[in-house]
Amino acid sequence: MKNNYLKSGPIFLAFLCMGFGDVVGPLTSQLQAEYQLSNFMAGLVTFMGFIMFGLLSVPMGLYQDRKGKKTVLILGMIAALAGLTLPILGDFSSFGLLLGSLLLLGTGATILQVAGNPIMRDVSPEGKYSRNLSFGQFTKAIGSLSGALLPLLAAKYWGLDWKILFPIYSSILLVAIIYLWFVKIEEKKNESETPASFKSVLSLLKNPYVFFMVLSIFLYVGAEVSMSAKLPNFLEHKFNFDIKELGLWGTLFFFLALMTGRFLGGIILNWMSPQRFLKITSLVAIIGILGLFIASNSIIGFAAILVIGLGFANIFPLVFSITIDAMPERSNEISGLMVTAIIGGAIVPVIFGAVADIFSLMAGFIVTLVCIGYILVLSFYKRK
Template identity: 30%
Template sequence: MATPASSVAQANLGGSQGNFRFALISLTSLFFMWGFITSLNDILIPHLKNIFDLSYTQAMLIQFCFFGAYFVMSLPSGALVHRLGYKMGVVIGLLTAAAGALLFIPAASFELYPLFLGALFVMASGITLLQVSANPYVTILGSAKTASSRLNLTQAFNSLGTTVAPAFGALLILAASEPVLEAASSTASEIETVKVPYLIIAGALILLAIIFAVLKLPRLSDNTQTDTSEDVSQGQFTSAWQYSHLVLGAVAIFMYVGGEVAIGSFLINFLGEPDIADLAETDAAHYVAYYWGGAMVGRFIGSALMTKLNPAKLLAFNAVGSVLLILIATFGTGQVAMVSILLVGLCNSIMFPTIFSLAVRGLGAHTSQGSGILCLAIVGGAIVPLIQGVAADAVGLQLAFIVPAVCYLYIVFYGLKGSEIKALN
């Protein structure tokens, strides 16, 4: 039975499911772009590591600066979206990310590693705003009961971006730099290979910003929900921080993003180990696509399964699979270790969208704040790879994969227990 609040929500949405579909189709382009940009870091890390002769710890500063932006910018982004709306958040986010991509040009020209890190921070600040805007937009753009399925579907296109990016980077960055290395040319010539890819990215982001600025999308607010049965706020809570399933969900996002990014960041170097596959960087880069491609395939499958299975239990099941596969890769050798670490991508598939949708259930008017908190937790992508980098320098690259295994153990807990909707005492 429809409540007065849900009736108002339907009026705000214009009652048009066609508008829903059009909005979802439009949003898939955003999910694709930020997946593409994020995955391209996996190519950038070994490339800049060789050029600037960096340790694993120093190379992981790339992910530290990129994902550190989520920690710095998520709450301001949530406030901006609350003030200006989801659509304007998307437009501003796209333009900010484009500015960061353009900063790669002077970074390469001046051969400054710190400037590369600054460019990544600016780019990620824009993507943070996109995350804060688009993720909750998808969850409330339709029935709350199918939010997990809907977000998994759009996240599948995020994974399409992460799958395509390694091949793009291998062709335009790593392969382009090989003739330079063979000719023993200058560092400047090697760095030049990053200019064209990021110039292309900047152009695409600006084009998307223009498109979204003129698109007519449904106007949604935090209170726009088509199903309020799980709204546990009842007007008595003043902050999203008062919900345990959100707070524990933020920790789960921290662990998931940290584990996923850490594995992707070290994958090229891992596959280059003599005891694993002994692959050259350009060849290993193509296998990175299998890691992210597994997530893409799994999200399309997960989107269908979520309509029939309990999302929390499916999350726990996938997390258990991730732990087992990482342990096989950590203590195994050859093709067994190689295939095992790549298959973690398939287990990763449903995790982010499922954790996100489970964590924002029932927040009502606190949805945009909750989204900001969850995106704040994406800083795990900055911290966990850095910890694994320190571990790799200390005990070796292969054993360092114990770090992401611990992250996935927490996600098992969240799926089984921590995702239950309730308020903190």
């Protein structure tokens, strides 16, 4: 079948909204500077944004198996919208309310990931799922990028700050909910005669291939969130960038590279196999991380960040789509497991922060190097 842009349009818009959950990364360095937090405590900020991935993903995957992906996608948008409107109604007066807002936003992002990744297969032409998922992740990267870009523009041109994100994100989510509500999507039914259950989901982890791939998602997301949160600190540590005025450029540049890499990945996957591309992109990511250690000036530092972003860009959609294409009849269960593994975004940054506090900031980046190194080794794994 050919791409049906009427049906795929709201799905790509849902991916844009997924990216809003990544705002916890850019906010981390800002809150760390404002509240004088340790690296470990700053890691707990991302913990609030990602903890629901570990708690909700499998239950929502099972619910989705019965009620459908479109229904779950709309529920995710509503949860995110509720989270974004809370601090607006409270006039941003309570930090506790803000944490609750991020928790709800993370809840919405969790549900959107559970439904969005497999429903993209339903609106994709045969054999083009990996390509469209990379384009979807490219769209998500635009949402992620906005978390660093909009506060910079707001401060420079309008005298505002990060609070501007909340009304903008709320408006986009409202449009996305209305758009998706009126579009009919034919979902591919689960070919398995037995409905998905907690038992069937857990049984998948006994499959070494699935287990290794789920672990790679855990490590990748943890590495990505660590990068988006700590690159401003890297620029401050190595090149004396003011973290409030210039530090966000590290995160912004990283997300720009991610966005570019995902767009290019969607093109490359028209002629290169996902398995081969995973090997190449993992190696590029490792080269970029090593570049942080040898950067002697800010130009080399930003070049390293560029290479990291390009390398990181397609790891998530490649691992996700390769696994689902291997077992399409278990797509809802695999999606639940994969999105559960996004809890790595809550745990790995805390480990990064602990290592940075005990040794040094640059030692923390070794944590991300180990994460991507595992994925590079996994890319050579032959499924039996």
